[in-house]
Amino acid sequence: MKGLLKTRDKNPEATLRELFAGWLKDGKLSAILVPAMSGSGAATMALISDPDKIQDTAPLMPAMAVNAASVIHDIAKLPAEGVKVGLLLRPCEMRAVVELVKLRQVLLDNLVLIGIDCPGTYKSAGFRDRVEPSDGTCEDAEQGVKGSRVQGLQDSNPRTSSLSDFDNNHVRNQQEQYDNPDLRTACQLCEYAKPMVFDVAIGFLGLNPDEELWVESANDKGAALLEGLEVAEGDEPDKRVKYLEELAAKRKANAAVSIEELNKEMMGPDNLVRYFADCLNCHNCMNVCPVCYCRECFFDSDSFMRSLGEHVMISKRKGMTRMPSETLLFHLTRMNHMMMSCVGCGICEDSCPVSIGLTPLFKKVSRDAQAEFDYVSGRSLDEELPLTTFREDEFKTIGEE
Amino acid sequence: MADFEPRIVGFLCNWCTYAGADLAGTSRMQYPPNMRPIRVMCSSSVDSVYILRALLEGADGVFIGGCHPGDCHYVSGNYKARRRMVLFNSIMRSVGLDQDRVWLRWISAAEGRKFANTVTEMTTAIQEKGPSEFRDKWDV
Numbered sequence: 001m002k003g004l005l006k007t008r009d010k011n012p013e014a015t016l017r018e019l020f021a022g023w024l025k026d027g028k029l030s031a032i033l034v035p036a037m038s039g040s041g042a043a044t045m046a047l048i049s050d051p052d053k054i055q056d057t058a059p060l061m062p063a064m065a066v067n068a069a070s071v072i073h074d075i076a077k078l079p080a081e082g083v084k085v086g087l088l089l090r091p092c093e094m095r096a097v098v099e100l101v102k103l104r105q106v107l108l109d110n111l112v113l114i115g116i117d118c119p120g121t122y123k124s125a126g127f128r129d130r131v132e133p134s135d136g137t138c139e140d141a142e143q144g145v146k147g148s149r150v151q152g153l154q155d156s157n158p159r160t161s162s163l164s165d166f167d168n169n170h171v172r173n174q175q176e177q178y179d180n181p182d183l184r185t186a187c188q189l190c191e192y193a194k195p196m197v198f199d200v201a202i203g204f205l206g207l208n209p210d211e212e213l214w215v216e217s218a219n220d221k222g223a224a225l226l227e228g229l230e231v232a233e234g235d236e237p238d239k240r241v242k243y244l245e246e247l248a249a250k251r252k253a254n255a256a257v258s259i260e261e262l263n264k265e266m267m268g269p270d271n272l273v274r275y276f277a278d279c280l281n282c283h284n285c286m287n288v289c290p291v292c293y294c295r296e297c298f299f300d301s302d303s304f305m306r307s308l309g310e311h312v313m314i315s316k317r318k319g320m321t322r323m324p325s326e327t328l329l330f331h332l333t334r335m336n337h338m339m340m341s342c343v344g345c346g347i348c349e350d351s352c353p354v355s356i357g358l359t360p361l362f363k364k365v366s367r368d369a370q371a372e373f374d375y376v377s378g379r380s381l382d383e384e385l386p387l388t389t390f391r392e393d394e395f396k397t398i399g400e401e
Numbered sequence: 402m403a404d405f406e407p408r409i410v411g412f413l414c415n416w417c418t419y420a421g422a423d424l425a426g427t428s429r430m431q432y433p434p435n436m437r438p439i440r441v442m443c444s445s446s447v448d449s450v451y452i453l454r455a456l457l458e459g460a461d462g463v464f465i466g467g468c469h470p471g472d473c474h475y476v477s478g479n480y481k482a483r484r485r486m487v488l489f490n491s492i493m494r495s496v497g498l499d500q501d502r503v504w505l506r507w508i509s510a511a512e513g514r515k516f517a518n519t520v521t522e523m524t525t526a527i528q529e530k531g532p533s534e535f536r537d538k539w540d541v
């Protein structure tokens with residue numbers, strides 16, 4: 001099923017809350033993972049099971065602390081009995097989940113994949129101040145149309161209400177997101193604003209979200225959720241298709257510019273060493289990466305434990321070695337291990353304490369690498385992971401003179 | 402660069418190239434002594450980390466020898482190694498490093514001559530390139 005769902009009371013975020021609360025009440029879902037702002041003001045996610053708590057969630061909150069796929073990897077690796085959990089996922093999060101499923105790190109049996117459009121997100125650090133500037137005004141909220149609250153889902157908490165205005169305005173002012181310089185770098189370079197894989201998809205891009213939302217089910221699992229809703233069935237409206245095309249073109253152009261800049265400062269042995277010169281070897285980038293799935297990284301394993309004597313031996317090779325050692329080795333190896341599944345979410349860069357430009361770098365490297373195999377990470381559940389398969393009749397020039 | 406002696410690290414599959422190297426030796430074929438051979442169980446067991454570590458520690462070249470396609474003793478190891486080489490080359494190009502310092506070749510246990518010729522060829526090719534840029538870079 002696909003078509004348009006009417007927005008209640010010009011409030012897209014409340015409409016979604018109401019939809020999710022309904023799924024919980026009907027027992028269609030046991031719980032649902034949704035963005036939420038904590039009482040202390042952290043932009044995070046919540047696994048919500050009590051429909052009465054739904055007003056504390058913020059399905060449209062444009063802030064990203066971690067890629068939700070990392071959380072799902074932690075909670076949905078093992079089989080479960082008798083629960084069905086919905087996951088509200090942005091396109092890059094969905095793509096990472098798809099990769100993890102193919103890597104056999106996530107079991108889909110108890111999950112319902114709910115994809116949602118994303119015009120771009122802000123860093124979670126400092127997001128609260130964007131929503132509630134310290135002078136008490138909320139600029140974004142005043143620019144846009146203030147939506148009234150849905151009856152019964154009324155919100156007495158002032159934080160949640162200014163957050164709701166912020167979230168709604170973010171999806172209303174879609175033209176502004178084309179080149180909103182405050183979005184996370186990864187988002188400014190991202191061409192995938194709508195989910196490619198899903199059980200149910202929810203969309204607002206190219207539409208007036210105060211009036212209508214796009215809903216679509218891809219299979220029976222998804223159709224079960226949409227059952228009973230008043231959906232005006234039809235194809236994706238032209239204006240939506242057009243907006244998505246324009247956004248993708250704009251973002252591709254941004255990516256091209258950023259990669260051009262990157263090439264000037266990163267290419268070749270000297271530049272590459274300089275690009276990573278400040279790296280602390282903290283491995284944050286790896287720990288937060290949704291598709292870097294090993295429980296123990298090879299680099300943290302005994303294979304990399306060296307005796308003092310070995311260190312001295314290696315030092316003798318060049319006369320001196322940098323400490324901590326092998327930082328560039330870590331990054332180049334990580335590229336070889338992960339680039340086929342990198343979804344360009346940029347969470348690695350956000351977590352880097354010394355602000356190394358990992359987003360454009362991995363964008364370039366992963367795109368080039370995936371192109372070799374005509375693969376796009378997270379595009380489909382059926383496409384085989386390039387490194388787990390082969391054809392006898394391919395790449396004939398490799399290994400021959 | 403006539404007096405430059407390249408240091409090449411060779412990862413040789415136990416079932417084919419390593420035996421090929423042995424044959425070259427026992428047949429007293431002449432070839433340059435620039436490759437330090439390391440015996441591995443299959444070309445597919447040479448993870449990128451070992452190639453990269455050799456390169457970053459200053460090796461001028463890395464050679465990987467495996468069984469001919471279809472002949473891998475673990476059925477498909479060399480086909481997978483081939484794919485990983487495609488990826489490796491792509492990454493090397495993306496970051497502006499020289500992929501031609503790394504050679505993958507299929508050499509069987511019977512191909513002592515091919516082994517000797519390949520080592521000669523590679524040594525010459527690396528000699529022409531000159532020493533690795535990482536030879537004196539201590540701050541990698």
Ligand code: SF4
Nearest residue numbers: 289342343345346348
């Ligand atoms: S490498 Fe960075 S951009 Fe790519 S998936 Fe991992 S965290 Fe996201």
Ligand code: SF4
Nearest residue numbers: 279280282283285352
């Ligand atoms: S997060 Fe930054 S400093 Fe830490 S290992 Fe990654 S690149 Fe290096």
Ligand code: FES
Nearest residue numbers: 414443444468474
């Ligand atoms: S056993 Fe020789 S390449 Fe696999």
